[in-house]
Amino acid sequence: MTTGTSATMNMNWPAVRAIYRFEMGRFWRTAGQSILAPVISTTLYFVVFGAAIGSRVSAVDDVPYGLFIVPGLIMLSLLTQSISNASFGIYFPRFAGTIYEILSAPISPLEVVLGFVGAAASKSILIGLIILATSALFVPLRIDHPIWMVGILLLTAVTFSLFGFVIGLWADGFEKLQLVPLLVVTPLTFLGGSFYAINMLPPFWHAVSLVNPVVYLISAFRWAFFGKADVSIAISLGMTALFLVICLGLVTYIFRTGYRLKS
């Protein structure tokens, strides 16, 4: 899309607000479900990993195992929720045809992204906080760097919501919408050290883990909680920022070319 003077001069904030509200509406409409689901799954993780396994794996780096898995659990949900919220959010209007209204409105690509990605990120952050609160029922929480924790939460939610947005634009069927989360994201998250420190792995698998981007996220997040990390925090944040930039680039490219949005 080309920009003229009046196109760049001022943002269409009412449109951003309308899209954001509309997207959040779905979350609140099913509030019971939206809140209950993460509470139940967190409880299950604590029962299985915290109680059953944790009773054998006493502590990792002096952190009791039950507490050790909290950052990983939150990251796990944050990633999957961000991707699924954002991809569904933009895919569904394409599928249903209601996207016509957004395409015909005086909205810039940036505003569309702000509305959709902002809402998806908000939802997944809310869920992350719910998981954090639920965890507090099982273990005494400890957060060494709360501001960093919030910062990493935000960065991750925004980055992966953007990634989800790209998937939602790329997908041309509900199968594809599930494909990337199922085949790529879930395995990477499970193998990303949610439930163990990667230096507990044998050297070979430790090396393999270092190409998994999720490792850096979880490591950084865990550092915000306990002050200890698998890899350097600078590398972690750098990798996440890099991924954010890649996603931003993809979104920009998509809007420039009208790819999958306009014929």
Place this chain on the structure above:
Amino acid sequence: MPIISISKLSKTYKSGFTALSNIDLAIERGEIFALLGPNGAGKSTLINIVCGIVTPSSGTVMVDGHDIAADYRAARRAIGLVPQELTTDAFETVLNTVSFSRGLFGLQPDPGHIEKILRALSLWDKRDSRLMTLSGGMKRRVLIAKALSHEPRVLFLDEPTAGVDVELRQDMWGLVRDLRQQGVTVILTTHYIEEAEEMADRIGVIRRGQIILVEEKAALMRKLGRKQLTLQLQAPITEIPPELSDYGLVLAGDGRELVYTYDTRAERTGITGLLTGLAAAGIRFNDLHTEQSSLEDIFVGLVREGEARA
């Protein structure tokens, strides 16, 4: 200055299909313009390009002086679109979805304006109903309400009355007339010729991606004001009596029919004179009927003619 000027507009879809070729069209401020054409002619493609949903392959479109690409915000703000397909957010309520549209177009909420629109479209009682619980005709009205929510200066109605009952169609015609009173320019597509005949100020016919006719409806109707009187003769004749030669009569049906063409809007149609003349010539007839060509005839004629040539 026309409110919409389209020049040298072409569209070739990725499939390689050329849906529009070299369209030039100007829509005047405040008029009701009806775009007619068979299925697949390119009506929706044309509308969707002006509204920003489809990207043109070449050519320019100006809306109220704003280029739809370079100055898309200003151009789109002026436009309301009611698409051909009925697409709605099933779980939203009527009021929410209409308010959402207003926000999308950058306007602050105005509950009074939304109420006025919903009342005008008999949707006010349904404002808290979810869209999935509405009938097709009501959904169509919701789409109109959405398009009007941001007070557009130009309204596109892509087949607004497809699958709509007679009563609702009358309501819609009324609505379009009201909008025109308020100075809104309306461009509609339809397959119902009587709709164009009833509503439009000007009519455009599009066929295979080309505009083949644009004319004032009144002028078109004047051409159509011609009527034919057919007389069934009691006994066949072989030639028209010379004293009736002024009437331009045509002999048909193996000499059993006389056809007289006249203009209904003329001062005198000449019918009385013709009948008197026939009586004087001793030609008797046992039946007669008249026929008036409609827009539909012209339209079908035009499209056929084009088809035969292509």
